[in-house]
Amino acid sequence: MTAFIKKEWMENVRTGRIWILLLLFGLFGVMNPAIAKLTPWMMEVLSDSLESQGLVVTQVTVTALDSWVQFYKNVPMALLIVVLIFNQTFTGEYQKGTLIPVVTKGLARPKIVFAKMLMLLAVWTIGYFLCYAITYAYNAYYWDNSVVAHPLFASFCYWLFGVWVLTIMTFFSASVTSNVQVLLGTGAVVFGIYLLGLIPKLSGYVPTKLMEGMKILQGAVKPADYCVSIGTAGVTMVLWIVSAVLCFDRRKL
Amino acid sequence: MEMLSLSKVEKRFGTKQVLKNVTFSVPEHTIYGFVGQNGAGKTTTMKLILGLLACDKGEILVDGAPVHYGENKTNRFIGYLPDVPEFYTYMTPMEYLRLCGEITGMESKEIKSRSEELLELVGLGNEKRRIKGFSRGMKQRLGIAQALLNRPRLLICDEPTSALDPAGRKELLDILVAAKKETTVLFSTHILSDVEHICDELAFLHEGEIALQGKLEEVRHMRRQTATEIEVEKPEDARQILSAFPDMENVGKGCVKLVNPKQLPALLHFLADRNIAPVRIERMEPTLEDLFLEVIGK
Secondary structure, eight states: HHHHHHHHHHHHHSSHHHHHHHHHHHHHHHHHHHHHHHHHHHHHHHHHHHTTTTOOOOOOOOOOHHHHHHHHHHHHHHHHHHHHHHHTTHHHHHHTTTHHHHHHHHHHHHHOOOOOOOOHHHHHHHHHHHHHHHHHHHHHHOOOOGGGOHHHHHHHHHHHHHHHHHHHHHHHHHHOOOOHHHHHHHHHHHHHHHHHHTTTTTTTTSSGGGHHHHHHHHHHHOOOGGGGHHHHHHHHHHHHHHHHHHOOOOOEE | OOOEEEEEEEEETTTTEEEEEEEEEETOEEEEEEEOOSSSSHHHHHHTTTTTTTTTTEEEEEEEEEEOOSSOOOGEEEEOSSSSSSOOOSHHHHHHHHHHHHHOOOOOOHHHHHHHHHHTTTTTOOOOSSSGOOHHHHHHHHHHHHHHOOOSSSEEETTTTTOOOOHHHHHHHHHHHTTTTSEEEEEOOOOOOHHHHHHHEEEEEETEEEEEEEEEEHHHHHHSEEEEEEEEEEHHHHHHHHOOOOOOOOTTTEEHHHHHHHGHHHHHHHHHHHTTOEEEEEEOOHHHHHHHHHHHHH
16 A cells, blocks of 8 residues: 555656645645735725725724635635546546556555545645645734634634545545546535535534634634534545445446 | 366346356466457456456356455456556656555565566666656557566466567567466467467457367367469469369469368369469468458358
């Protein structure tokens, strides 16, 4: 299995994926506080044209919270890009037939799924927390992070949501043949569960609740309220991975 | 001792029966030719042996151990060269062989020495580029190196020579002959001269069934006996011969073919009596090609 993890790593480095993602997460990390910092200035620049439309700009004060708002706006975009880049993790290999020599050399199929999953998790975790750390550091420098409640826990929730999405994507990539099917399948499941979450009785249980990091930061909800959705995310993640292994075992290469 | 045996193997894809009652076995240290038209079921049979597809019926044993779909314990004894081998294009040949070696559990030192030896053997010894820029022939060569890496007990090659130029083809056949000392080779092809050059035994697969199998010499002589072809200068001479010997076949362009060798003395008398000077008299050894065409009914 280590041999296959090394292969995955080499693939990510040599195809440039890892650099693109690091750059992207780094950029988002800088952009979040930068946009917050620049907001008053932009308002001032725009104030004349806004005034002509009847809007009066008063003093705008920015806190760390505004920067965190940006963080939770940008991170879904980063997750989407990760999904777009990695959705062909299996389908790409099916189309080229590159897994055939590996499997016929005797590498057990579940190990391939685990190796790919681990690499994907590592990339998401490192990228995500890089972005988090940069935003956190700038916020601490310009403002004060103490205005927000539980910033680490809130970001952990979104990170877990990302992991959950990526296990769904891995399942679809292992079981269908084209990239479009992977994207449609993953999108449909995530959106479907999001819709379920709109039903008030279910809203506390669905993993999509983990996206609401802002509510934690604003102190509107307590971390304990997230226990159930963390639990369901954990259980369904295991189910997605088990299904991915089962599908891949039965799969024609 | 049999390295590979298939008994009563059947496979269907949807409503199409691809393999019917396929039974054959490959003894150790032989080169076994697996001959058939495109679409006869050669690749399917090989994928069944590798556990990449599931059998509907029948049993496959590799070195005495049964093959199960999805699991691939028996693959540890097998080296496989797919018809169009595809590799990770961002690796160099050396890196790719290291990946394969590590998967099969070889020692690091051995991987290095064996890879160097094999890349030299297949003519990629000085290739430091990544696989991305490789031609199909080069990929085929790397494929054979990859297949031989862990000294497999059974080497399965799916049409290994079809992408190669004549020189490359000869080299590859030489590699297979050399490999015979250490391993057993099963290779599929539709190039019959390759079979005639290197195979000890062969099987013809036609429409999913084994139409014919046995040792090369036996199979070659299963067919009707040696024929004689006679070419004469004038077309009317050929017509004369044909009317006197109705069993003979007209091959065209003043050529006639004698199928029954017992008639040869009488024919020669006939030519001498009529003063017909033949341009050429040739004894035709039965070729696999004739046999193949006969088997597929053309």
